[in-house]
Amino acid sequence: MKIRKVGFVKRLILVGVAFIATPLWIVSFGDTKSTLDSISGPILGNAASSEGGAKGARPALTSPNIIFFLADDLGYGDLRCFNAETDITAPVLDGLARNGVRFTDHYATATLCSASRRALLTGRWQSRLGEWAEPYGGTPNNDGIPADREPTVAMFLKQAGYATGCFGKWNIGGIDGVSRPGAHGFDTYLCVDHNTDYFYHRKYSHQTHLFDDGIGLYGPGGKTANLGGKYLPDVFGDAAIEFIEENKDGPFFIYLPWCVPHTPMQGPDDCLDTRENPPGKIIEGQHNRETFVEMVEYMDAKTGQILEVLHKYGLDDNTLILFASDNGGQVLGNCAPLRGHKHTLFEGGVRVPLIAYWPDGIKRSRVVEQPTIMMDVTATILDAAGAIATRELDGKSLLPWFDGRGKPEDRLFGWRQRIIDYGNQRNYLRAEACRFGNLKYVKETQPQAGNPVDFPFTEYLFDLSSDLGEQNNLAETNPEQLELMRRKSAEWRTESVNVDTPVFVNPFPDQYGSPTPEKIKTINTQYQKERVAPVSLKLEHRYRFESNASDSVGKKNGKPTPDAAPSEVPRFMADIPPGAVAGAPARSMEVGMSKGTRSSGITLPGGTLPSDSGSASLWLKPHTLDKGDYIVKVRDLKLLCEGNGALKVGHHGYTGLGSATVLPGDWIHVVLTWDASESLISYYVNGTMVASKRVDQPVQSPPLLVGNHGFADAANQYDGLLYDLQFYSGVLDALEVAELHKNPGSVATP
Incomplete structure (x- = not known):
């Protein structure tokens, strides 16, 4: 060597x-x-x-x-x-x-x-x-x-x-x-x-x-x-x-x-x-x-x-x-x-x-x-x-x-090999196995696109006392022992897999339909309630976009951006999400109209909110979904347009953490939460969490950009409408996010 x-x-x-x-x-x-x-x-x-x-x-x-x-x-x-x-x-x-x-x-x-x-x-x-x-x-x-x-x-x-x-x-x-x-x-x-x-x-x-x-x-x-x-x-x-x-x-x-x-x-x-x-x-x-x-x-x-x-x-x-x-x-x-x-x-x-x-x-x-x-x-x-x-x-x-x-x-041991990808919403049981006495049973599946339930699988049966290297598959020649080990595998699974009272369940079912939609809703709602940091929720800033630009385009923390282009004069539109509640803002604001100039979005500097834990809620109606267009950015976690009707949460560039499918011309509800107690940033799209990421440093009221990425060039700017941008102290939980999505123009209250 x-x-x-x-x-x-x-x-x-x-x-x-x-x-x-x-x-x-x-x-x-x-x-x-x-x-x-x-x-x-x-x-x-x-x-x-x-x-x-x-x-x-x-x-x-x-x-x-x-x-x-x-x-x-x-x-x-x-x-x-x-x-x-x-x-x-x-x-x-x-x-x-x-x-x-x-x-x-x-x-x-x-x-x-x-x-x-x-x-x-x-x-x-x-x-x-x-x-x-x-x-x-x-x-x-x-x-x-x-x-x-x-x-x-x-x-x-x-x-x-x-x-x-x-x-x-x-x-x-x-x-x-x-x-x-x-x-x-x-x-x-x-x-x-x-x-x-x-x-x-x-x-x-x-x-x-x-x-x-x-x-x-x-x-x-x-x-x-x-x-x-x-x-x-x-x-x-x-x-x-x-x-x-x-x-x-x-x-x-x-x-x-x-x-x-x-x-x-x-x-x-x-x-x-x-x-x-x-x-x-x-x-x-x-x-x-x-x-x-x-x-x-x-x-x-x-x-x-x-x-x-x-x-x-x-x-x-x-x-x-x-x-x-x-x-x-x-x-x-x-x-x-x-x-x-x-x-x-x-x-x-x-x-x-x-x-x-x-x-x-x-x-x-x-x-x-x-x-x-x-x-x-x-x-x-x-x-x-x-x-x-x-x-x-x-x-x-x-x-x-x-x-x-x-x-x-003779002891009964069981194994399950599960693969779950939160970003691509994939969940499947890759393989199962059990050992009882000297017999070993393995069931391997081969997931295939377009076949979400009946994945083909291969069964193996080995006698480890004479075949430690598992080279001689006895599944076809020993049907009685195969059936015994199938039962033993089911016995172990029934005894050892908790599908009824876990603290959390996978948010999308596997090929066998586990967990059920009812369990996803009930268990994960409680999980979300339990994990949210106990910070009082309070609406701190609300951009209604109804009459002037003092709280919108070309402004950073209330002051005009020195190099804001004349073409960035905001346009306020009567186009708002359908089903808006009584008293909701009556106008939206168009941003990104002039690609080739500086960004026309909104920047909220770090420390603006009084609490280190906060949330942002906004509605978007993109004219286009060009790949790489920034919608929201906080620290190095970004919500990006990915093209082909997709929004993607990325970390350090295009490292995908979660995605959602949307269409240009549709109103989209986005919520971002940052939890200082856990250094955790989470994204929701249309009422559903699509990504959550622990960041490299404590959050501490980070700078937040909407409709731009904070750089002088105008590449990858969001092009579309913004509606009812709300900033909160405290972390919105899953139920509150769902209510904001259900009722456009409403405000979350503790």
Whole structure:
């Protein structure tokens, strides 16, 4: 394998530190027992000793420290302890497996990260949260899992007296006080919501996406200050080490969800300054297996540094170490000997490594072939800690398997792979699968245009006891077993998928008609009510466009625009939306009449409204819908004409977030809301939300442009009528938006 010189030296230093500092019983590659026999001192009697080994001088504490390491997109066959043919050298993780318990049939609950983490942290199938929790994106507002409704593992551990820390990729919700780590019971955290570049920790902006317990998202100072250029495994690993040192008197729980080896592919020496990249652009290192290997080996060495800190303070014996991956390996990963990879429901997409190490609780090494699931890790953590969950969990504690008391059983596991695209209003169930005993059932659909219900599908049936690679499809030759597994799949679905009481439902049905229109209306109306920030609603400005231009064209904050062209003298029209209520404005205003001159729209500067949370409501009648014409812009979120009768919400240019189909010459109702408490901007068209986006910085009464884009050139200006432009303090909710659309010219009242 080609090694870049600088990367090799840096990695060698770090791995060398791990080798030197970490106890030999972790990193040894030879026969474990013979190696142990040659070691003297306090590390005798480790996990590889015979049952009831030599330790015993110090009784185990009733509350062990617990660290759960979670890799991101690591393949089942990437570690030597699961695949002797791998090209990755990971002595720390291999040593933990050799001296602990290695689970060969462990499963993630999903083929991708966020859905799997929802199950892990709640201890329940993510489908119990609702079908919205099955795909990657979740809720359109990034509310994620509300802690007051769905308690998670750290909340239970805090009640049991644990100090709790989270350092890594969070990915289950982005609202402070609602679904961020602090709301979910973590005392200390330093995280990113999603994958970023590894050195400047950015993705959609020129600012860091790191956030922590002290300052929230994107704030100055705090733990996220001065971290630009630092490799993410070092960011998170060093934070975990600091947490251990501050809480060494224990007990403590650390959840460390590494970003490694998820894309972008950046090894420890691939530091590229991305701060000036175009927004939304991540420059990768070398997108190849070599870089993947470097990233995993660095993660392994960083894990060794953390274990050395435990050893330094005498905490290693009574610390339960757990290691797994969130889903199957990405395309550069090694999932051998399994079929498939991430994003598939074959074994390579859902079967993942699981290692448990705990000298005081595991007296000899074991290999467990009993099928286990990610929520079992949650149940094990709580059981080891003596913590009590306040609700029934779906997982089973693995502690009996630590000491040989575990009894084999046939367990029913199910998976659903859903794809939902809020921007294009697509929702379909891509695949389903279940395992019962050694039988595995997979049903894959092939969505086709113009066929919204009866998608063709393929069924697979495998006997994993003789066909681990899922090469021999038994569906046609074993009809009785096929029917059994169809029933088992339906049984799991009935028990584990919540379609009746979720906090939110997907806003458009899938190919099977779920959710129903009634559920979409009732559940999402309540969801919208619950999530709106409690800011008093008040009409602050209203542009009626009836008699003069003092509040309309050519004006910025009440003053004439110096370079406004004479042709921009406004024209007021008697053309208004049909069905306008009594007392509604009687005229509209025409803008964009003279393309080729400066914009003739309206600009509301930032800070004009007294509240940091606000809303704008306006009616539009476009003469044309030329592609790229701006209608409304706030920050970098724009409502654009897309041509062919389409309006599109875009972020940073043409990154589509949502769309609606309209026609030139028709009146269109548009509502924009910005919620400072959540840094959230949302768009509604004709009473329906079409997009919602967390922006890069707190909103704080942003500048808002209507009918122009704020640039001196006249390209891409809106050409048409404006009617009844209203600005509110406070966030209009879905019901209020619907009433404004239903009754043109009306005013929302709290």
